[in-house]
Amino acid sequence: MTTVDGFAPAAPRRVAVLAFDGVVPFDFAVPCEVFSRASGPDGGPAYVVLACGTAPEVQSAGFGLSRLAPLAEAVEADTVVVPGVDDLDRPLPPVLLATLVDAHQRGARIASVCTGAFVLAAAGLLDGRRATTHWLAAAELARRHPRVEVDADVLYVDEGAVLTSAGAAAGIDLCLHLVRRDLGAAAAAAVARLSVMPLERAGGQAQFIVHPAPQESGALTPVLEWVGRHLERPHSVRSLARRAAMSERTFVRRFREQVGTTPARWIARARIARAQQLLETSALSVDEIAEAVGFGAASTLRDRFHDHLGTSPQAYRRAFREG
DNA sequence: AAAGCTACCCGCCAAT
DNA sequence: TGATTGGCGGGTAGCT
Numbered sequence: 625m626t627t628v629d630g631f632a633p634a635a636p637r638r639v640a641v642l643a644f645d646g647v648v649p650f651d652f653a654v655p656c657e658v659f660s661r662a663s664g665p666d667g668g669p670a671y672v673v674l675a676c677g678t679a680p681e682v683q684s685a686g687f688g689l690s691r692l693a694p695l696a697e698a699v700e701a702d703t704v705v706v707p708g709v710d711d712l713d714r715p716l717p718p719v720l721l722a723t724l725v726d727a728h729q730r731g732a733r734i735a736s737v738c739t740g741a742f743v744l745a746a747a748g749l750l751d752g753r754r755a756t757t758h759w760l761a762a763a764e765l766a767r768r769h770p771r772v773e774v775d776a777d778v779l780y781v782d783e784g785a786v787l788t789s790a791g792a793a794a795g796i797d798l799c800l801h802l803v804r805r806d807l808g809a810a811a812a813a814a815v816a817r818l819s820v821m822p823l824e825r826a827g828g829q830a831q832f833i834v835h836p837a838p839q840e841s842g843a844l845t846p847v848l849e850w851v852g853r854h855l856e857r858p859h860s861v862r863s864l865a866r867r868a869a870m871s872e873r874t875f876v877r878r879f880r881e882q883v884g885t886t887p888a889r890w891i892a893r894a895r896i897a898r899a900q901q902l903l904e905t906s907a908l909s910v911d912e913i914a915e916a917v918g919f920g921a922a923s924t925l926r927d928r929f930h931d932h933l934g935t936s937p938q939a940y941r942r943a944f945r946e947g
Numbered sequence: 948a949a950a951g952c953t954a955c956c957c958g959c960c961a962a963t
Numbered sequence: 964t965g966a967t968t969g970g971c972g973g974g975t976a977g978c979t
Contacts, residue, residue, distance in 0.1 A: 860954070860955090861954075861955065861956080862954090870968095870969090871968070871969045871970080872956095872969080872970090873956090873957090873968075873969045873970070873971095874967085874968060874969065876955085876956060876957080877957090877967095877968090877969095880956095880957095886955075886956065886957095887955080887956090888954080888955060888956085888976090888977085892977095920978065920979075921978080921979075923978095924977085924978070924979090927977090928977095
């Protein structure tokens with residue numbers, strides 16, 4: 625599913641980051657940073673980042689963002705990113721919504737950071753789709769937009785053409801995810817390294833990560849944390865169900881509901897994520913890492929690694945080390 | 948590299 | 964009566 629385009633066209637991809645009165649500066653800066661740091665196979669910039677505003681200058685957290693490009697230019701972009709809004713009751717400029725709809729219809733990817741999901745929802749882009757936003761605002765998003773399937777327990781949601789992310793820092797995870805989709809795992813690892821940022825945070829494919837949420841997120845959380853601490857051990861549905869004090873059938877059902885995937889897949893992702901971490905930060909051999917994260921054999925690790933990240937453990941380590 | 952085998956996991960349904 | 968549970972069957976994904 626991950627597109628690893630080793631023969632990307634020379635033309636850089638165009639990313640438009642939108643600004644408007646009340647835009648959250650951190651959310652705005654994150655996509656600008658991440659995409660402008662990514663480089664293509666030839667070493668040149670992989671993206672052209674364009675800051676587009678509803679006006680040439682907008683107000684943001686007490687200061688102004690100026691010299692913004694017109695919104696109309698965002699329609700031409702391949703990816704449009706909508707940062708968060710400081711106040712959910714702030715009226716959204718109709719032209720902002722119209723621009724998003726237009727860009728979407730032309731095939732652009734639309735992504736939001738934090739409460740930017742409210743803008744996407746207002747434009748109708750989230751209807752019938754899974755989406756996330758800052759956990760404090762998740763209930764409100766669901767209330768205002770009943771047709772949106774809100775998931776407060778993930779860092780981001782990738783629905784293909786429309787992506788949403790949780791609180792500000794999760795915007796970094798989302799942007800790195802997009803870089804990986806576009807350019808492959810090695811390029812994303814290089815950006816992550818520049819930003820001193822783990823490529824993927826604990827738990828695996830981020831849309832499946834259990835949010836270390838302040839609110840309770842179900843009876844499974846302790847079991848998941850325990851598995852995370854004992855990845856090297858063998859795990860089965862039977863043993864986990866027992867630990868959760870449920871029948872196997874109920875355990876699998878709860879798992880689907882609360883985590884969004886199946887136990888085996890989640891564990892595989894967790895193992896891969898841990899392997900990535902070890903490749904980045906340790907000198908252990910691939911064999912040793914395979915054992916440390918609970919894969920029965922190094923070949924299994926290599927297979928799964930390639931399935932999910934489109935690259936090999938060695939190549940991943942090299943890319944990360946060399947940037 | 949192929950095959951055999953295990954475990955997963957989801958639809959189905961009877962029993963709370 | 965509607966919702967939830969958990970046992971079963973078996974196609975299949977993935978491990979050895």
